[in-house]
Amino acid sequence: xxxxxxxxxxxxxxxxxxxxxxxxxxxxxxxxxxWFRQDPGKGLTSLLLxxxxxxxxxxGRLNASLDKSSGRSTLYIAASQPGDSATYLxxxxxxxxxxTFGGGTRVLVKP
Amino acid sequence: xxxxxxxxKYLFRKEGQNVTLSCEQNLNHDAMYWYRQDPGQGxxxxxxxxxxxxxxxGDIAEGYSVSREKKESFPLTVTSAQKNPTAFYLCASRSxxxxxxxxxxxxxxxxx
Numbered sequence: 001x002x003x004x005x006x007x008x009x010x011x012x013x014x015x016x017x018x019x020x021x022x023x024x025x026x027x028x029x030x031x032x033x034x035w036f037r038q039d040p041g042k043g044l045t046s047l048l049l050x051x052x053x054x055x056x057x058x059x060g061r062l063n064a065s066l067d068k069s070s071g072r073s074t075l076y077i078a079a080s081q082p083g084d085s086a087t088y089l090x091x092x093x094x095x096x097x098x099x100t101f102g103g104g105t106r107v108l109v110k111p
Numbered sequence: 112x113x114x115x116x117x118x119x120k121y122l123f124r125k126e127g128q129n130v131t132l133s134c135e136q137n138l139n140h141d142a143m144y145w146y147r148q149d150p151g152q153g154x155x156x157x158x159x160x161x162x163x164x165x166x167x168x169g170d171i172a173e174g175y176s177v178s179r180e181k182k183e184s185f186p187l188t189v190t191s192a193q194k195n196p197t198a199f200y201l202c203a204s205r206s207x208x209x210x211x212x213x214x215x216x217x218x219x220x221x222x223x
Contacts, residue, residue: 004153032210043115043201043214044154051210089153097142097161097205098169099212101153 002027002094006102014110019077021105023090028068031093035064035075038087038104047088048075080109114138115215117202122220124196132187132218134202143185144203144212147171154201160185189220196222 003026013019023033032051036044048057048064050073056065061078077084087106091099115136124130136143142161146154156169160179174193179185185204189196199219203212 006153009151034211036214041199041217041219043117043216044203046211046213049211091154093210096167098156098159099144099154101146101155103151103153106151 002030002092002100004090004092004100004102006088006090006105008105009103010106010108012108012110013080015080015082017080017109019075019080019084019107019109021075021077021088021090021107023073023075023102025071025073025092025100027094028071029094030068031095033064033066033073034091034093034099035062035073036089036091038089040087044089080107082109082111085109115202115204115213117200117215117218119218120216122218124220124222126222127191128222129188129190130196130220130222132189132200132202132220134185134187134215135183136185136202136204136213136215137183138204138206138213139182140204140213141182141207142205143179144205145169145175145177145185145187146201146203148199148201148217157187157200189222196220 050066063076089104144159145157158177160166202215
C-alpha cells in the first residue's frame, strides 16, 4: 500500500529565505506527483504536477523535483514571502486515477 | 465562472442523524471525488466516480454513501453508521484529458 510522508510537519522561516519542502513515497509505481497549497479552512489549490517521466517542473518562484527511484520529491520556494504561509501537501497518483496524500507541511514565513 | 461549489460551508448535526453534503461542478469533468481531512492531517479518499451512474469505494468508505445521477453532481451522505463524522470534507473533480484534480472550498461538519 502506497504511503506518503512529509517531513517536517511544520516549518518557520524569516521572509526572504528559500523554502525546501520534502515528500517521500513508498511505492515508485506512480503516474504523477502533485503539490498543493491549502490555506486555513479552505480547499486545495494545485501548484505543480510532475509526470512520472519528468524530473522537475517550474512555475515562477516554485520548483518541484521528482526522483522516482528513491521515492522522493522536493518543492523549492525561492525568496519566501509572508503570503507563502500555508500548508503544502504532496500527493501521488496511483492506479485507478486515485491520489494518496501526505500529511502536509505547515509553513509560516515571518516578516 | 467555472468551478466546484460545496454547500453549506458549515454544517451541524446531532449524533444519529444522516446528513448530505452537496458538491456541484460546471467544469464538464468526468471524474469526481470525496475526501475527508482531519485536523493536522492529509486527505483520505472516501468515494470516487469516473462516470455517471458509477462509483467506487475509496480507503474509508464505511459509514458513507454517494450517488452520481448527473455529471455535474456528486452528493455525499454521512450516515449514522459513521463512528467519527466530525471532519472537513472536500470534493474534487478531474477531466479525463488532464491529470490535475480541482478542489471545492470544503464543508466543515460537526456532529455532537
